[in-house]
Amino acid sequence: MQILLTNDDSIYAEGLAVLWSALSEIAEVTVVAPDRERSATGHGITVDQPLRAERVSLFSGAAWAVNGTPADCVKLGVNCLLKDKPDVVVAGINRGPNLGIDVLYSGTVSGALEGLILGIPAIAVSVADYANPDYRYAAYFTKKLVPRILETDFCTDTLLNVNVPSLPAEEIRGVRITRLGNRKYLNSFEVRKDPRGKLYYWLGGDVIDLDDDPDTDVAAIREKMVSITPIHIDLTNYRAIRALEKLLPDLEGEVLFSKEN
């Protein structure tokens, strides 16, 4: 099995190294990861400047550091750096959870998403602690999960967003398949003055979870369970289509109106 491994905390992050060790037991792992931290880059790609890929000797397999986002890393890895198309793209282990709305901002999820866009089954893995993360169980679990998803038939249009409690194995209570919960950031910008008296704004990160349903990723982590959420690419809100179609006669009227002018 061939695995392309990426992340958004940079190629030098501990979570990547721990996951590399675990996955190397079951597959040939090639690392293509950002040369510096690229958290909260969303699904950004680099189009206005060239990308560089430096071979690095951090791992005993092949590894490249790229001056781009996680999505860039996967795109460049699959198209230019790897000899063969990988069987799986794995992104992580992220330092800190990626729950609910986080997935829209997450570079880790974006790395996996790019794999899926390229037609490759993909998993994003995060450990639910920023301060003092314990990556060991997350790495172990991912090693067990990867071969199994390859046997399923949904992995061609769905990635798995996995969040693991930062706990030793004996304290983890189980595994739950979840939906994305509803969390909200307080968006508290700190407004400061620079040494020359000009204002600047720095985004804080306080979060509140609005959703107590046990079937959410947020609840699973709170209950010390591994959360697996299936994520797909199609953002269409099909239920809204019919409601919108009711507006059509009026909108079509605008088109006609404009022609009369």
Add this chain to the structure above:
Amino acid sequence: MQILLTNDDSIYAEGLAVLWSALSEIAEVTVVAPDRERSATGHGITVDQPLRAERVSLFSGAAWAVNGTPADCVKLGVNCLLKDKPDVVVAGINRGPNLGIDVLYSGTVSGALEGLILGIPAIAVSVADYANPDYRYAAYFTKKLVPRILETDFCTDTLLNVNVPSLPAEEIRGVRITRLGNRKYLNSFEVRKDPRGKLYYWLGGDVIDLDDDPDTDVAAIREKMVSITPIHIDLTNYRAIRALEKLLPDLEGEVLFSKEN
């Protein structure tokens, strides 16, 4: 009515100016937009450095240029720059279409998405031509659309992604409510050598549309119609949840197994 207007082509882009003029006829418009082009930034936000907001006198209303992404602009605008919460966030007019998978990469859509996350109805508007875009009908249509979506009840969890043909009004055939189509980028990186002989990679942009269904955004634009696609935030693939739950007994076994070790 208060409108927050942003884009990803920069505050100096023609599409923004044309849309400002149209929307100013129906609302008080505040511009908060990137100080340089921020295309393909996805839903990235800036967390690792401070943001600056410069008052600019491009428009006769209030306008700020921000050294961040479209999502940064909306977050900062709503939280720090505008006196009142706006009634609508409008992003655009983007130079070039945002169809199908484009919405995952699009800074324009991301600006609207951030409005929605903050609880504000939002519209992203793009004109379907890069080379020689005609923004006039897109601006006119948006001016007519904004008041109507405020009367609907889906605009609290759904943004509208609007693509408009780059044509004069009399050549536009109508309006269609669509789903996101299936388009694929060829991901042709050009591999070049720099003056010092080192390789670099630059992403090309050739796209193929794989989906001929008339209900897609891609088809609507091809048929010279305005496309409106409802987009929501919840990326959960609910249909995959049940399939995944079949894996649970085995995965739970892994948890137990690990405890024995």
